[in-house]
Amino acid sequence: MTGITALLKSPGASLEAEDDFDAVNELLRARGWSDGLPAIPPTAERVERMLAYCDRPWDEPVAKMAPRYGEATPLRLAANAVMAGCRPEYFPLLMLAVEAMCEEPFNLYAIQATTHLCAPLVVVNGPVVKELDINAGHNAFGPGWQANATIGRAIRLALVNIGGAIPGSGDMSTFGAPSKFSYLAAENEAQSPWEPLHVERGLPREASAVTVVGAECPHNVNDHESITAEGILTTIAGTMLDTGANDVFYEAQPMIVMGPEHAKTVAAGGFSKEQAKRFLHEHAHLPLGRFSKENIDRRLRITWKEQFANAGPDAPVPMVRRAEDILIAVIGGAGKHSAVINTFGATKAVTRALKTRGGQYAKSVEDFRK
Amino acid sequence: MCELRKRGLVTAVILSEPFLKLGKSQSRVFGVPDLPLLLIPHPLGGLDLDGVKGRAQHAVPQVLELIKEYVK
Numbered sequence: 001m002t003g004i005t006a007l008l009k010s011p012g013a014s015l016e017a018e019d020d021f022d023a024v025n026e027l028l029r030a031r032g033w034s035d036g037l038p039a040i041p042p043t044a045e046r047v048e049r050m051l052a053y054c055d056r057p058w059d060e061p062v063a064k065m066a067p068r069y070g071e072a073t074p075l076r077l078a079a080n081a082v083m084a085g086c087r088p089e090y091f092p093l094l095m096l097a098v099e100a101m102c103e104e105p106f107n108l109y110a111i112q113a114t115t116h117l118c119a120p121l122v123v124v125n126g127p128v129v130k131e132l133d134i135n136a137g138h139n140a141f142g143p144g145w146q147a148n149a150t151i152g153r154a155i156r157l158a159l160v161n162i163g164g165a166i167p168g169s170g171d172m173s174t175f176g177a178p179s180k181f182s183y184l185a186a187e188n189e190a191q192s193p194w195e196p197l198h199v200e201r202g203l204p205r206e207a208s209a210v211t212v213v214g215a216e217c218p219h220n221v222n223d224h225e226s227i228t229a230e231g232i233l234t235t236i237a238g239t240m241l242d243t244g245a246n247d248v249f250y251e252a253q254p255m256i257v258m259g260p261e262h263a264k265t266v267a268a269g270g271f272s273k274e275q276a277k278r279f280l281h282e283h284a285h286l287p288l289g290r291f292s293k294e295n296i297d298r299r300l301r302i303t304w305k306e307q308f309a310n311a312g313p314d315a316p317v318p319m320v321r322r323a324e325d326i327l328i329a330v331i332g333g334a335g336k337h338s339a340v341i342n343t344f345g346a347t348k349a350v351t352r353a354l355k356t357r358g359g360q361y362a363k364s365v366e367d368f369r370k
Numbered sequence: 371m372c373e374l375r376k377r378g379l380v381t382a383v384i385l386s387e388p389f390l391k392l393g394k395s396q397s398r399v400f401g402v403p404d405l406p407l408l409l410i411p412h413p414l415g416g417l418d419l420d421g422v423k424g425r426a427q428h429a430v431p432q433v434l435e436l437i438k439e440y441v442k
Binding site: 068172 | 388389391392395399
């Protein structure tokens with residue numbers, strides 16, 4: 001305990017509690033350090049075991065988390081990781097995801113404090129997916145996988161306990177979303193006909209990476225009938241049509257999650273990812289007249305003045321401003337489904353690679369082991 | 371807003387009741403816990419123009435009072 005003992009003596013770093021699971025959980029709930037579910041008591045021993053996978057100083061902040069702008073130190077993140085049920089080897093990925101969502105373009109302040117129901121979605125790529133057994137297949141966004149469930153949960157606990165996303169004060173979401181408990185999945189690179197998301201976004205294939213998106217929950221695209229690329233993409237473009245999406249009013253970056261079977265059909269039709277994005281951009285339009293009069297007059301005619309200031313009801317309103325702003329990831333198992341994931345709108349996806357403190361791409365989470 | 375307050379300008383945030391806790395915590399976070407928070411009825415979204423003017427009528431006297439205090 002030599003490593004952690006001194007750190008825990010600093011003011012507010014630790015507190016004494018009865019050595020009893022229920023009592024500790026009562027304490028956590030009473031203090032508001034909770035997502036409402038029971039948590040693993042973050043004892044000094046457990047937190048130190050978590051920190052075995054951290055190659056940085058344990059008390060040096062890796063980021064400040066809005067809206068409280070609390071310092072996300074490895075020590076604090078490790079306590080949240082323990083509470084969430086993470087295995088120690090997950091810890092480097094948790095740190096990486098937190099760093100990514102604290103980058104300016106992500107706009108974490110607004111993601112946290114908004115009345116919108118968004119939550120940071122983490123999509124994981126690279127060798128770390130296999131190493132940590134992160135689910136990219138059936139039910140990847142759902143329960144059943146320790147890595148997905150607990151890393152996602154640790155992020156939420158950190159957003160609450162460090163970032164101050166307390167419902168009704170730091171988190172003003174009108175009604176929230178189940179994705180605020182945990183929202184992490186891996187891309188199914190093995191089943192994807194295209195380059196992985198992190199490669200498309202400029203990283204080498206051998207790098208492990210996270211891409212964070214300020215996202216709504218997935219909205220399903222059921223297409224069991226189309227057998228052509230154009231057919232599948234037409235159905236996806238149709239599902240993107242949404243007069244109530246934030247994305248319409250911003251230069252947004254919605255994510256299209258393609259099930260592997262849909263992706264295969266689209267790629268077999270000769271479509272690269274870029275071409276698929278262009279098709280979606282060109283086809284996901286609604287006529288101006290489909291929006292409410294108030295939204296036309298008070299939002300669209302003003303926000304996109306050049307296009308709509310004097311436009312008639314048939315003027316096409318794009319769901320996405322630029323084709324290249326659409327993110328495509330291949331996730332999931334068998335089945336003729338895809339998903340549209342709209343976003344908060346005023347947010348940019350951030351991709352960040354897993355690197356050691358020395359700046360090298362990590363080959364394994366073992367590279368972080370002290 | 372907090373930066374303007376620190377520079378000594380007359381500054382206030384106008385907000386509706388559900389956002390009071392957020393306003394208070396943010397003013398603390400940014401080092402100006404005494405930042406004036408002027409309350410207007412909720413909501414501000416989804417109002418017609420008369421409704422918006424009504425909200426402004428709630429805010430204006432509070433703003434004037436703030437300025438008067440400042441110039442005393």
